[in-house]
Amino acid sequence: MENFKRKHDYEGLLVVIEGTDGSGKSTQLELLKRYMQDMSYGVMVSEWKTSRLIAKVIDEAKERNLLNASTYSLLYAADFADRLENQIIPALKSGFIVLLDRYYYTALARDVVRGQDIEWVKNLYEFAPEPDLVFYLDMPVDVLLKRIIGTTGLDFYESGRDVGFSTDFYKSFEIYQNRCLEEYNRMKSEYGFISIDGTKTVEEIHDEMKKHVQEILDTGILD
Amino acid sequence: MSNLTEKHDLKGTLICVEGIDGSGKSTQLALLRDWLKSIGQDVIFTEWNSSMLISQTTKLAKKKNLLSPRTFSLLHAVDFADRLKQVIEPALKAGFIVLADRYAYTAFARDVARGVDRQWVRKVYDFAIKPDLAVYFDIKPETAMNRICSNRAPKFYEAGMDLKLSNDPYESYLIFQSRVIKEYQSMVEEFGLVKLDADDSIHSKQVAIRTLLREILKEKGIEV
Numbered sequence: 001m002e003n004f005k006r007k008h009d010y011e012g013l014l015v016v017i018e019g020t021d022g023s024g025k026s027t028q029l030e031l032l033k034r035y036m037q038d039m040s041y042g043v044m045v046s047e048w049k050t051s052r053l054i055a056k057v058i059d060e061a062k063e064r065n066l067l068n069a070s071t072y073s074l075l076y077a078a079d080f081a082d083r084l085e086n087q088i089i090p091a092l093k094s095g096f097i098v099l100l101d102r103y104y105y106t107a108l109a110r111d112v113v114r115g116q117d118i119e120w121v122k123n124l125y126e127f128a129p130e131p132d133l134v135f136y137l138d139m140p141v142d143v144l145l146k147r148i149i150g151t152t153g154l155d156f157y158e159s160g161r162d163v164g165f166s167t168d169f170y171k172s173f174e175i176y177q178n179r180c181l182e183e184y185n186r187m188k189s190e191y192g193f194i195s196i197d198g199t200k201t202v203e204e205i206h207d208e209m210k211k212h213v214q215e216i217l218d219t220g221i222l223d
Numbered sequence: 224m225s226n227l228t229e230k231h232d233l234k235g236t237l238i239c240v241e242g243i244d245g246s247g248k249s250t251q252l253a254l255l256r257d258w259l260k261s262i263g264q265d266v267i268f269t270e271w272n273s274s275m276l277i278s279q280t281t282k283l284a285k286k287k288n289l290l291s292p293r294t295f296s297l298l299h300a301v302d303f304a305d306r307l308k309q310v311i312e313p314a315l316k317a318g319f320i321v322l323a324d325r326y327a328y329t330a331f332a333r334d335v336a337r338g339v340d341r342q343w344v345r346k347v348y349d350f351a352i353k354p355d356l357a358v359y360f361d362i363k364p365e366t367a368m369n370r371i372c373s374n375r376a377p378k379f380y381e382a383g384m385d386l387k388l389s390n391d392p393y394e395s396y397l398i399f400q401s402r403v404i405k406e407y408q409s410m411v412e413e414f415g416l417v418k419l420d421a422d423d424s425i426h427s428k429q430v431a432i433r434t435l436l437r438e439i440l441k442e443k444g445i446e447v
Contacts, residue, residue, distance in 0.1 A: 052289065053280055053283065053284055053289065053290075054280070054294075054298070057276070057277060057280050061276055066275075066276055067276075068304070068305075068308045068309070070304035070307075070308060070350055071276060071277075071301050071304045071305050071308070074297055074300045074301040074304055074347075075277075075301050077297050078294055078297035078298050078301060081291065081293050081294040081297055082290055082291070082294045085291045085293070085294065086291075120346065120349065120350070123343060123346040123347065124297070124347060126343065127293065
């Protein structure tokens, strides 16, 4: 990693954790954040769908089943654009490590499964800088299903019920998440994901992420 | 390629009017609507930034000047996509004449004038249905300013004050709207917009529009 090259021109480091719902992203994000903070780096965390104004619109629209495939894609892109321009890029410019829970790969997977043209979706996110590291938590669908049913329960959109695969919640979730996984698998090599087996223990996964982050930090890129 | 360059094959007819505020497009569309209704045609009217889903949020964000041109562009696209899928497309399938006060071309003109990439915004809207008739009302920015600002100063966004072109709202308005008009003019050829002179009388513009519409309806086997 001596010749580590940034994929953007900003001073900071852009690190993304991707994976489907229930793959353990938030837990790992928290651990990684603490690890970096303990070494005195400036860390900023930003999660998917958390912009001012727009995130609320998405939640309300979902609650009332108001979204179609086009408005779904565009609203998420607007949410992302706002966070990118107001939080992520300013933080990168001032040399922060920006840790993101999901990035535009999430949109690519979900929107394509909803029948949108992939080139159209890519254009919506064309302004997004390429991350320095993308960790992908790889989880088989049957494990995911158990995790989600055991925690939050099945949600209408997370089960892809709006796409109309099946009126049976369980069946719909299975088809939808499988399709999303296919999209993620396709993106692995295209975007150079560091794929980690999500069924490993929390510590094992964290150690693997730490190793990759440390390699970059050891080049002195943020010093 | 884009749906905006290919003729649709739906039963209904889609008409839109374009131009900067003060160009008289809404007046012309209202006259057209009343006439079509009076002769028994099924008409539906839809206007820019009016969807239940997002229009209030966009207005609030504007009031607080919170968002970047690109985010605004995406929010207007949300509004448009919502109306297209819930109102315009179903009405066209059912055979209505759909009258749209502003269409995707408004985004192409305004967003590009705000610095958004020309090709990017065209791709964002490439799900839009090509109108059967798109009329553009060409006006000089000075004339429009005299019409809409006879008893008030130009508003923040219509003057493009967010772009910091000038501290004087009147001067900023003229610079910004000139840019918008330039984009519209280049779309006359690009998208086949029918250009009408906003300085012409209300009557002569309405006669011109009805003549164009009659031709289009005739092709669909409707005599009016």
